[in-house]
Amino acid sequence: MTLRLTDLTVKRGQCPVVDGVSLNVGAGECVGLIGPNGAGKTTLMRAALGLLPHDGTSSLAALPADERARTVAWLPQARQIAWPVTVEVLVALGRLPHLPAGSRLQPADQAAVDAALARMGLESLRHRTATQLSGGEQARVLIARALAQDTPLLMADEPIAGLDPAAQLATLQTFRALADEGRSVLVSLHDLGLAARLCTxxxxxxxxxxxxDGAPQEVLTPGRLAQVFHLRAEVHQTASGLLIEPLGVLT
Amino acid sequence: MKLALALSVLTAALFVAALFVGHAAIPVPQGLAALLGLGDALHVTVMQQIRLPRALLAAAIGGSLGLSGAAMQGYLRNPLAEPGLIGVSGSAALGAVIALQTGLAGLFFLALPLTALGFAALAVGLILWLAGPRGSSLTLILAGIAISALAGALTSLALNLSPNPYAAAEIVFWMLGSVADRSMAHVALALPVMAVGWALLLTLGRALDALTLGEDVAQALGLSLRTVRLRLLLGTAAAVGAATAVAGAVGFVGLVVPHLLRRLVGARPSALLWSSALGGAALTLAADLATRLILPDRDLKLGVIMALVGAPLFLHLIYKTRSEIS
Incomplete structure (x- = not known):
């Protein structure tokens, strides 16, 4: 098991934002975390990483910081690139947890950076200044940074928000491919159709x-979509997977 | 590496120039001998007790300001940050002004820089208490602004209450910032404190690189923000507090130098640390040389020249990079 959460609770004041969540993510799984805005998806992931004070246990938060950094890569929703560094330098930041104090990038690190760049199709942008790229390109660069960290688990918070349809699909396909290679992915997202088709x-x-919590076709039923998302929707089983068709908002 | 070499050569050249440019014309061979205590007694005094401490202090103070400016900008991820932001330089200046105003400065040698250092330590204690272990970078900035404002107000009060115009003039001239007429005792007092600051700040490179991706990712990359903040605060306080204690307030170095060098190091915060230390030393040595060359008889202050050079330089940088900033 790559991630084990037991009875995880995060309170803001007296009000629980995440309330007694238990969740396991195993190797080879690409788990989609869905729910309406304010459901607690981001808070759950940040608490699982140990970035927020919480009750209950998280297998990640229990690890020492440097070991945790070699176990999980975190891709927050806010895409921050503070300085005009090159794409390659930015992606290489993902190697920091693997470098002994004071040492430079080793050939193995450079190989991981190259592999991450290749996987996200960024070789041609390698020497470009990251802050001058378009929003979608920056998103890909940041994903490559997380891939360069080369961890058994990847946690991503709405990684496809603001991307064009092809980039959304490509990103989730990358995540699914990671899972098929035996890694684990926990990804929050709002596109139910893509979630249904690409998450395990x-x-x-x-x-x-x-x-x-279960297989996409068990979770995405018209009843649950109405109950949780206040959405009147039809769910079609097609040859290429589940198709969710939102028809109206329930008030 | 080319940049490291260029900056080192530049700093070394300016350091040598600082030793040999001055009121008394001393030829280089005699000057070198005098540094070792040989030759004309007057030359020995000038070289060992006037020019050497002055050049050492200019280089060390400039290095401290450049380094802490780069560290502060890297931590806050803001090119407008500068070491004065945390209120330590304002507080050190307040300590010096109080020492001058009360006559404490005349009581014993080094009373002034020691009081200034004490006040810098007080300020860093206050900011640590205010910005706390869980405090955000915003709390840190706000606490720094509050402490700077308080120190500024108390400095004004001390000036307001100064017993006579001469005392007021002495305070004002001290506050302009200068490394003239400092002794090796000043160097011995300030340099070890600054060195502690440099040692703390130079270890931050990796953390500042990781912070390029934001605080959340930096923590997920295994960084302890608490440790980083503590090192940054203590390092800046030691480096800048000691600099201000012996030289008064010298502005703009910490702001302009990292800005000037950022492109040359590919914007990597870790590479900016050492390069800004060298660049700050070079700029301050150059500015101090300018005070001696432009109006040698009028005792121009280092802080004044620095502001006169720094402000237009900063305007030029803003003009050049405005498209990138927006």
């Missing part, structure tokens, strides 16, 4: 709790 498992959250 979906976890539906509402008001800080897990509503259901």
């Amino acid at each position: 498992r979906l976890v539906l959250m509402d008001r800080g709790r897990i509503v259901t």
Whole structure:
């Protein structure tokens, strides 16, 4: 098991934002975390990483910081690139947890950076200044940074928000490929159709709790979409996977 | 590496120039001998007790300001940050002004820089208490602004209450910032404190690189933000507090130098640390040389020249990079 959360609770004041969540993610799984805005998806992931004070246990938060950095790569929703460094330098930051104090990039690190750049199709942008790229390119660069960290688990918070349709699909396909290679991925997202087609498992959250957890077709039923998302929708089983068709908003 | 070499050569050349440019014309061979205590007694005094401490202090102070400016900008991820932001230089200046105003400065040698250092330590204690272990970088900036404002107000009060115009003039001239007429005792007092600051700040390179991706990712990359903040605060306080204690307030170095060198190091915060230390030393040595060359008889202050050079330089940089900033 790559990630094990037991009874994880995060309170803001007295109000629980994440309420007694237990969740396991194993090798080879690409788990989609879905739920309406404010359901607690981001808080759950940040607490699991040990970035927020919490009750209950997280297998990641229990690790020493340097070991945790070699176990999980974290891709937050805010895409921050503070300085005009080159794409290659930025992606190489993912190697920091693997470098002994004071040492430079080794051939193995350079190979990991090259592989990450190749995987995200960024070789031609390698020497460009990261801050001058378009939003979609920056998103890909930051994903490559997380891939360069070369960890058994990748956690990403809405990585496809703001990307064009092809980039959304390509990104999730990359994540799924990582899972198929035996790694684990936990990704929060709002595109239910892509989630249904590319995740091996979906976890539906509402008001800080897990509503259901299972295969996409078990989780995405018209009843749950109405109950959790206030959405009147039809779910079609097609040859290329599940198709969610939102028809109206329930008030 | 080319940049490291160029900056080192530049700093060394300016350091040598600082030793040999001055009121008394001393030929280089005699000057070198005098540094070792040989030859004309007057030359020995000038070289060992006037020019050497002055050049050493200019280089060390410039290095401290450049280094802490680069560290502060890297930590706050803001090119407008500068070492004065945390209120340590303002507080050190307040300590010096109090020492001058009360006559404490005349009581014993080094009373002034020691009081200034004490006040710098007080300021860093206050900021650590205010910005706390869990404090954000915003709390840090706000606490720094509050402490700077308080130190500024108390400095004004000390000036306001100064017993006579001569005392007021002495305070004002001290505050302009200068490395003239400092002794090796000043060097011995300030340099070890600054060196502690440099040692703390130079270890931050990796952390500042990671912070390029934001605080969340930096922590997920195995960084302890608490440790980073503590090292940054203590390092800046030691380097800048000691610099201000012996030289008064010298502005703009910490702001302009990292800005000037950022492109040359590919914007990597870790590479900016050592290069800004060298660049700051070079700029301050050059500015101090300018005070001696432009109006040798009028005792131009280092802080004044630095502001006169720094502000237009900063304007030029903003003009050149405005498209990148927006």
